[in-house]
Amino acid sequence: MKYGIAIFPSKEIQDEANGYRKRYDPRYSQIPPHITLKSAFTMSETDRDTIVDELKKIANESKPFDIHITKVRSFAPVTNTIFLKVEPCEELSTLHEKMHTGKFTVEREHPFVPHITIAQDLDDDEFSDIYGSLQMKQVQFEDIVDRFQLCYELENGSWTVYETFVFGQE
Amino acid sequence: MKYGIAIFPSKEIQDEANGYRKRYDPRYSQIPPHITLKSAFTMSETDRDTIVDELKKIANESKPFDIHITKVRSFAPVTNTIFLKVEPCEELSTLHEKMHTGKFTVEREHPFVPHITIAQDLDDDEFSDIYGSLQMKQVQFEDIVDRFQLCYELENGSWTVYETFVFGQE
Numbered sequence: 001m002k003y004g005i006a007i008f009p010s011k012e013i014q015d016e017a018n019g020y021r022k023r024y025d026p027r028y029s030q031i032p033p034h035i036t037l038k039s040a041f042t043m044s045e046t047d048r049d050t051i052v053d054e055l056k057k058i059a060n061e062s063k064p065f066d067i068h069i070t071k072v073r074s075f076a077p078v079t080n081t082i083f084l085k086v087e088p089c090e091e092l093s094t095l096h097e098k099m100h101t102g103k104f105t106v107e108r109e110h111p112f113v114p115h116i117t118i119a120q121d122l123d124d125d126e127f128s129d130i131y132g133s134l135q136m137k138q139v140q141f142e143d144i145v146d147r148f149q150l151c152y153e154l155e156n157g158s159w160t161v162y163e164t165f166v167f168g169q170e
Numbered sequence: 171m172k173y174g175i176a177i178f179p180s181k182e183i184q185d186e187a188n189g190y191r192k193r194y195d196p197r198y199s200q201i202p203p204h205i206t207l208k209s210a211f212t213m214s215e216t217d218r219d220t221i222v223d224e225l226k227k228i229a230n231e232s233k234p235f236d237i238h239i240t241k242v243r244s245f246a247p248v249t250n251t252i253f254l255k256v257e258p259c260e261e262l263s264t265l266h267e268k269m270h271t272g273k274f275t276v277e278r279e280h281p282f283v284p285h286i287t288i289a290q291d292l293d294d295d296e297f298s299d300i301y302g303s304l305q306m307k308q309v310q311f312e313d314i315v316d317r318f319q320l321c322y323e324l325e326n327g328s329w330t331v332y333e334t335f336v337f338g339q340e
Contacts, residue, residue, distance in 0.1 A: 018324060154185055
């Protein structure tokens, strides 16, 4: 089964992101707006128990921290994904780091750029238009991160939460 | 904010339910297939902390149990919702009971009939056709329930998981 690890930001941020995603993201209905900490990886049910224990440890060692969203940016020219940029911070990097070492799969597709996708799979013209206007938007959100979630993928490409890990209490 | 409490069954059952939901359930993309333990209720963030503590207690007092799905049934003539019927069992009733007493809101819309919705909001002709054929289906699933999830509703009507409560370990 395929799993992934994500942070779901506050309802306010999710609602804002969904306003864009509804129009510009074909994966809108497959998972709520999120910050990916570890992208899709495969594991057996046995491995899952080990990983759940590791995630409990990681959550236990973590303290709630603030995140700031101040810009709309894009991964162009690599992909035409447009996202709410989450300002990098040590706490996010540490979480990402801990989930790509030891008992975890260590491959990484990309360098870690914390973000909330709001548009993807656009054709080039759409991308230019949409990014041109979104890039000018004033966005300003703050949120407190105090948990992350282990999710798994269903046959239809949507994701269900397997378990939530709350900081400092597992 | 609006919250609800649900059990997400195994991936196998979710995949089966989604096969029908994709065609027959307009709320297909808003939440993965689930068994509702407590339907939508409103609470403040302060109340949420109290309720989270209560849910931890309930999870802690619970042990994993089996569920059995053996039939497709419908709530007709009350509504034309079609569902995978989850055989009633004491453990499910106890969970439901505990979430409708004490610090929880106590109103209940319906008597508790554990189920996984696979079709809803059909017009009468569609309903007769679809239920006629689904009712004849052989369905046979077993699953072990070892957790439930507190979810909240976004502006677009979709649901995000707030926290997972695993039996016997909170």
